[in-house]
Amino acid sequence: MNTETNVLVLENLxxxxxxxxxxxxxxxxxxxxxxRVIIGPNGAGKTTLLDLICxxxxxxxxxxxFNEKEMLGVPEHEIVRAGIxxxxxxxxxxxxxxxxxxxxxxxxSGRSVFGALVFKCTPxxxxxxxxxxxxxxxSEALAVDAGQxxxxxxxxxxxxxxxxxEPDLLMLDEPIAGMSVRERELTAALxxxxxxxxxxxxxxxxxxxxxxxxxxxxVMHQGKILAEGSMxxxxxxxxxxEVYLGH
Amino acid sequence: xxxxxxxxxxxxxxGLALLMLLLLIVFPMTLDLFRLNLLGKYxxxxxxxxxxxxxxxYGGVLSLGQGVFFGLGGYCMAxxxxxxxxxxxxxxxxxxxxxxxxxxxxQLTELPLWWLPFKSLPITLIAILVVPAxxxxxxxxxxxxxxxxxxxxxIITQAVALILTVLIIGQQGYTGGLNGITDLKxxxxxxxxxxxxxxxxxxxxxxxLLVCIIGCIWVQRSKLGTLLLAMRDKExxxxxxxxxxxxxxxxxxxxxASLAGIGGxxxxxxxxxxxxxxxxxxxxxxxxxxxxxxxxNSLLGAVYGTLLxxxxxxxxxxxxxxxxxxxIAAMFIGVVLVMPDGLAGVYRNKxxxxxxxxxxxxxxxxxxxxx
Numbered sequence: 001m002n003t004e005t006n007v008l009v010l011e012n013l014x015x016x017x018x019x020x021x022x023x024x025x026x027x028x029x030x031x032x033x034x035x036r037v038i039i040g041p042n043g044a045g046k047t048t049l050l051d052l053i054c055x056x057x058x059x060x061x062x063x064x065x066f067n068e069k070e071m072l073g074v075p076e077h078e079i080v081r082a083g084i085x086x087x088x089x090x091x092x093x094x095x096x097x098x099x100x101x102x103x104x105x106x107x108x109s110g111r112s113v114f115g116a117l118v119f120k121c122t123p124x125x126x127x128x129x130x131x132x133x134x135x136x137x138x139s140e141a142l143a144v145d146a147g148q149x150x151x152x153x154x155x156x157x158x159x160x161x162x163x164x165x166e167p168d169l170l171m172l173d174e175p176i177a178g179m180s181v182r183e184r185e186l187t188a189a190l191x192x193x194x195x196x197x198x199x200x201x202x203x204x205x206x207x208x209x210x211x212x213x214x215x216x217x218x219v220m221h222q223g224k225i226l227a228e229g230s231m232x233x234x235x236x237x238x239x240x241x242e243v244y245l246g247h
Numbered sequence: 248x249x250x251x252x253x254x255x256x257x258x259x260x261x262g263l264a265l266l267m268l269l270l271l272i273v274f275p276m277t278l279d280l281f282r283l284n285l286l287g288k289y290x291x292x293x294x295x296x297x298x299x300x301x302x303x304x305y306g307g308v309l310s311l312g313q314g315v316f317f318g319l320g321g322y323c324m325a326x327x328x329x330x331x332x333x334x335x336x337x338x339x340x341x342x343x344x345x346x347x348x349x350x351x352x353x354q355l356t357e358l359p360l361w362w363l364p365f366k367s368l369p370i371t372l373i374a375i376l377v378v379p380a381x382x383x384x385x386x387x388x389x390x391x392x393x394x395x396x397x398x399x400x401x402i403i404t405q406a407v408a409l410i411l412t413v414l415i416i417g418q419q420g421y422t423g424g425l426n427g428i429t430d431l432k433x434x435x436x437x438x439x440x441x442x443x444x445x446x447x448x449x450x451x452x453x454x455x456l457l458v459c460i461i462g463c464i465w466v467q468r469s470k471l472g473t474l475l476l477a478m479r480d481k482e483x484x485x486x487x488x489x490x491x492x493x494x495x496x497x498x499x500x501x502x503x504a505s506l507a508g509i510g511g512x513x514x515x516x517x518x519x520x521x522x523x524x525x526x527x528x529x530x531x532x533x534x535x536x537x538x539x540x541x542x543x544n545s546l547l548g549a550v551y552g553t554l555l556x557x558x559x560x561x562x563x564x565x566x567x568x569x570x571x572x573x574x575i576a577a578m579f580i581g582v583v584l585v586m587p588d589g590l591a592g593v594y595r596n597k598x599x600x601x602x603x604x605x606x607x608x609x610x611x612x613x614x615x616x617x618x
Contacts, residue, residue: 054487080489092484094477105477106488110470113498119470158484165489 005032007169007199008053013062015052022048024223025062030169035195037202037210039234040220041244046203047089049220050171053201054086055079067168081111085167089174091154095147099138099157102146103129106161128164136160136190152183156190163194170194171201176209188212207245219244259464262547263457270453280442287449287517289557292317293456294510296538296549297463298503303535304543305472306499307479308396312404313507313534315411316379318526320508322415322422323378325521326362327371328431328439329423335433348430353420362421368435375512376505383504387497394493405528412527427522431515439516452513456550459506463546466502475499507534536579541589548591555590 008030015023022045030036038046051057053064055076064071071079080086094102107128110119133139136156141149146157155175162170175191176184184206191202191213204210210217210231217234219226221244227237234240255261274286295313303309333347341351346358364370386407390400415422423429431439438444466472478485478492486492515521524530533556541552559578563571586593 056483056487075491076486077489077491080487086487088483088487092481094481094484096476096480097473101473105470105473105485108489111489111491113471113494116471116474116495117466117469161484161488 006030007032007034007067008201009063009065010053011063011065013049013052013059013064015048015057015059015061021223023052023059026223026225028218028225030199030201032199033195033197035191035200035202035213035215036218037204037214037216038218038220039204039207039210039244040226043222044220045223046220047173048223050086050173050201050203053079053171054084056086077111080165080167081108083166083168085162085165085170087155087158087162087170087172087175089177091151091158093146093149093154093157093161095145097146098143099133099146099149100129100142102157102161103132103164106164108165132160132163135163135194137186152179152187155179156187159190159194167198169199169201173203174205175202176204176206184209257468259547263460266547266550267453267457270456271450275446275449280445283449284445284517285557285561286554287445287452288514289554290449290452290456290550291510291514291517292534292537292557293550293553294459294513295503295507295534296541296553297456297459297546298506299535299538300543300546300549301463301466301475301506302499302503303538304545304549305467305475305479306496307475308496308500309401309535310404310500310503311401311528311535312406312408312531313503314526314528314531315404315408316383316504316507317511317514317530317534318411318415318521318523319379319382319504319511320375321511321515321521321525322428323365323371323374323508324512324515325428325431326365327368328434328515329428330358330362330366331434332430332432335436347423347428349423349426349428350420355420359421375508379504379508379511380501383501384497387500388493391493391496391500396496405531408526408528408531412523415523415526423522425523427520427524429520429522431519434516440519445517448513448517452517455509455513459509460546460550463506467546471495471498533575536575539579539589540582542591542594544588545591545595548589548594551590 006029008028010026010028013023013026014021026049038049040046048057052059053071055071055074059072062072066079066082066084069082071082071084074082094105097105104121104125107125110116129142130139133142136159138153138157138160141153146154149157159172159175176187179187188209191200202213214231216229217231218228219234219237219240226243227234227240235245270290275283278286295317299310299313329347334345337344338348341348343351343356346355350358364374386404390396390403395403416425418424433439439448474485474490474495478495482492511521514525537553537556538549539552540556541550542548556575556578560571560575563574567574582589588595
């Protein structure tokens with residue numbers, strides 16, 4: 001495989017808590033512009049894997065290479081600045097701030113203490129906030145306190161906040177959990193739009209949704225990769241049916 | 248016109264104007280000098296409350312050791328005044344004339360090296376701001392970089408307050424011990440004990456407070472203020488938006504420390520002494536009560552809270568010398584139970600909506616009468 005087109009390369013990644021290995025010698029490559037979906041039963045280590053990549057959990061062994069740079073041991077904010085964005089499972093937004101402020105705070109300038117003191121919201125930044133709000137369907141709600149948004153809108157807002165940072169790799173942890181059917185359709189369309197020009201890793205349980213968005217699917221089980229391939233290939237895999245999809 | 252009104256609202260201009268009206272005109276004209284001097288003393292604590300609003304209300308980090316920084320600022324000023332007093336009013340009875348009296352009593356024969364910078368007023372003024380900030384930076388760096396926060400941080404700051412008190416009391420020859428640094432007379436030859444000096448110092452204090460409030464409003468309205476709020480509610484989201492959370496916490500801790508330092512220096516100037524009883528655990532907790540009663544999210548509220556609690560304290564201690572501590576405690580518990588956002592919260596959630604509904608009510612009435 002041509003390694004140059006890989007954005008993210010995980011090698012022998014391992015993390016253990018008290019002897020239990022949540023992630024066990026895991027190898028994974030994500031290519032440029034790829035939308036990868038990770039599925040697997042509860043406790044397979046999916047969320048832990050994202051935690052490791054974004055630095056929230058420290059790996060006990062192995063390596064995480066992002067754009068050919070080692071990310072293991074790099075502080076979280078540096079990993080974000082390198083171009084990895086992470087959406088949490090439950091909507092993680094600033095409830096007391098307006099939608100506009102939520103997006104503004106996520107804009108990648110004025111990140112130092114002094115920079116934040118003298119930060120000015122320029123017309124370009126306003127333009128960008130409006131464009132992102134349009135993308136996530138919240139143009140009308142810019143002045144609203146984020147806490148008053150519906151659950152689905154909160155999820156979109158958090159995705160919008162990540163888009164403000166223009167990450168090369170976007171990681172979403174169960175983005176449609178708790179959404180209505182209509183909201184799921186809109187989210188699928190949104191993900192299909194925003195995946196252009198960047199790589200994405202999405203954790204999801206809803207197979208219909210996965211089919212709509214995935215380029216390639218990775219199945220995890222007990223901290224290891226069980227199978228990898230297109231949705232059709234994976235669905236026919238005996239072991240996957242055994243541990244996850246069911247008969 | 249509309250945008251001017253909005254700008255004034257946003258920057259709390261009317262509230263600030265009212266506070267200044269009270270402090271610069273109403274109180275000086277109605278209170279006698281003794282009470283006005285007391286008010287000045289209370290206002291020196293208001294600087295600490297401002298810092299707590301920034302650190303605790305905005306940043307979500309509770310420090311129970313702000314007395315440390317108040318004390319550091321106060322001691323810097325006191326050391327300068329003491330050196331001046333010792334050289335200007337040389338006591339020939341001392342075995343080593345020309346050094347502060349308490350040093351002489353403790354068999355010191357010359358001014359310690361670290362006292363020398365306090366011979367210069369400019370260095371002292373810088374030290375009042377910088378020494379508290381540097382100590383806060385060291386504590387903050389050690390704590391926040393290791394992600395120590397919440398209750399643990401509060402306990403550690405309280406321990407620091409205790410350590411500083413013990414240190415000052417123990418090093419009597421260098422610090423004046425339990426008595427503190429007393430008998431401060433002049434500032435660059437200007438007698439600070441005269442009536443006119445007390446008036447002047449009061450107004451200097453009020454104007455400095457105004458400058459500090461405006462500075463804090465500016466910080467709150469910057470992106471940094473937004474980030475502090477964001478961090479208070481969703482620390483991880485801020486971190487995973489590419490911000491080094493610890494450095495912002497350290498900044499707000501240093502800011503609060505410098506503000507407290509200014510307050511300490513103004514206290515020393517107006518009261519005429521500085522002692523370890525003003526900076527330990529109990530005073531530090533009292534400072535948190537000032538901010539809590541006023542409203543930890545509101546700069547102006549915290550100033551009113553400081554004044555109210557201190558007036559209450561003076562009143563209770565004059566009327567019921569045995570009971571005043573209980574009264575203060577009851578006030579604190581009452582405020583926390585009944586109005587969690589303090590006086591400012593009551594104003595914002597109860598009085599302001601009532602006033603606005605009354606206003607619009609009369610406006611509607613006027614329109615109806617016309618038609």
